Each structure stands twice: as C-alpha cells, then as structure tokens.
Amino acid sequence: MEMLLSLSPIILMFVIFYFLLIRPQQKKQKQVRQMQSDLQKGNSVITIGGFHGVIHAIDEDTVVIASNDGIKLTYDRSAIREVKQ
Numbered sequence: 349m350e351m352l353l354s355l356s357p358i359i360l361m362f363v364i365f366y367f368l369l370i371r372p373q374q375k376k377q378k379q380v381r382q383m384q385s386d387l388q389k390g391n392s393v394i395t396i397g398g399f400h401g402v403i404h405a406i407d408e409d410t411v412v413i414a415s416n417d418g419i420k421l422t423y424d425r426s427a428i429r430e431v432k433q
Contacts, residue, residue: 384425387411392432395423400432 387393391403393413401413404420411428414420 383431384428387425387428387431393428394430394432395427396429397427399423 387403387406389403389406392401393403393411394400395413399413399415399421401415401421403411404414405412409425410422411425412420412422
C-alpha cells in the first residue's frame with residue numbers, strides 16, 4: 349500500500365500530461381489528416397511553405413497547385429497546411 353501511495357504523484361503527473369499535452373496533439377493530427385484526405389480539385393489552399401494557390405490536379409500522394417500567374421507546382425499532400433474558404 350505504501351508503494352502505491354509513493355507512486356501516486358508520478359501516476360497523477362502522467363495523467364495530467366496525457367490530458368494537457370498528448371491528447372490535444374493527437375486530435376489536431378487527426379484533423380489535419382482528415383483535411384488532407386478531403387482535398388478536392390478547385391480548393392483554394394495554403395502550403396506549409398506559404399504558397400497560395402488552387403488545386404489543379406490530385407493524385408494519391410501528390411497535389412498540383414496552380415497560382416494566379418499560371419504557375420503549376422507539385423506538392424505532397426502532407427505539405428498542405430490549410431484549405432481557405
């Protein structure tokens with residue numbers, strides 16, 4: 349019983365870290381994966397490098413993004429940071 353009481357602060361710290369740090373990060377990663385899997389042709393997007401453009405073509409792992417100047421660049425799906433509304 350004394351051993352359980354001596355380990356309780358460590359267990360409590362792990363539980364606090366889980367709910368304050370680990371769980372929110374997992375939720376955010378899940379949302380990002382969902383957004384990247386829901387990409388469609390014509391979506392206006394921003395890449396992690398800051399490139400703004402419209403999706404011109406989509407493959408399984410890559411996305412072709414066209415800018416207003418007519419420039420088309422190929423990116424990995426994981427490089428898409430957000431979809432603009």
